[in-house]
Amino acid sequence: MINLPPSGLAQVPLFPWLLWNLWKSINQALFEEKFFSEEETLLKSIREAISWKEAQSRRKIPEPVRESQATAPLSPESICCYVDAAWIEAFGDCEMGWHFTQANNVSFAQQSTHHDHVASALAAEALAVKNALFDALARGIRKLHVFSDCKVLISLLNSRKSTVELRGLLLDIRELDGSFIKLSFMFIPHVRNGLADTLVKSGLLPVNNASLAEV
Known part of the structure; x- marks a missing residue:
């Protein structure tokens, strides 16, 4: 369009x-x-x-670095998106980060953003996925594999279940699903989500890392 x-x-x-x-x-x-x-x-x-x-x-974008990909059957024409978030419990704020990689496993676009008034670490992770999907659509990406180290969130997305806390966010994500030709959600260990984690922490340098919460 x-x-x-x-x-x-x-x-x-x-x-x-x-x-x-x-x-x-x-x-x-x-x-x-x-x-x-x-x-x-x-x-x-x-x-x-x-x-x-x-x-x-x-936004000052960090230099691209190589990122390991989870072992999964991926379509060669699809883009991978790695997402992470950190919740500042003392203030109820969160920092979110994500980046996109092509089939050669090299990051070609990255983003991080801050959001106020977030209820929990799990809500922060869901909000990060929602923002990453908007970013993908804005870039014209229609085939996407989303990777997150939040096992609870990935389970909810793949099972199409919901919780009272995340009902609105999960509904938003599922509505965005209809704008993609192909969209999948996959869990990866935190150690394999390094660049997304770096993007999050780079936006939180003034904040004491001890106040951060992740799920």
Whole structure:
């Protein structure tokens, strides 16, 4: 899908942001009786896409490094995404990081971001996966293998089960699934998720590492 560049979007695809805000508008109309016009939804999507684009230009990206891949039957044309998160229990904040690799197992794109008001370490991991999926769609990736060292989350995603705490996040992730041609979730040990872990910790340098929690 080719987008015209409204308000300076340029090469940033608008479709993922429209999809996300349409889904939120439907939920708010159904469950909160809040209604938004088409114009409001479109403007909100454009604002969020521009904010995402500006965040990419401000973020200092670490040098790419090689990363070991989990043993699994992977499609050669698919992209792998390694995701990690750390939760700052004292403040209820989290830092998230992910990177994409091609068939040659070399990272070609990386990202980390911060999020406030996160309920738990498990919620932080789920939020990281959701953000990584949005990033993949914005980059035009439609075949993706997602790797995480959070065994509980991967089990929930693959079994399509849910919890009260993660219900909204898991629903969002499953809705995003429909935008991919192929999407899978796989568990890897923490020691094999090194670059994603580095991206997370690089965003938390001012924070005492003793306050971090991972699952």
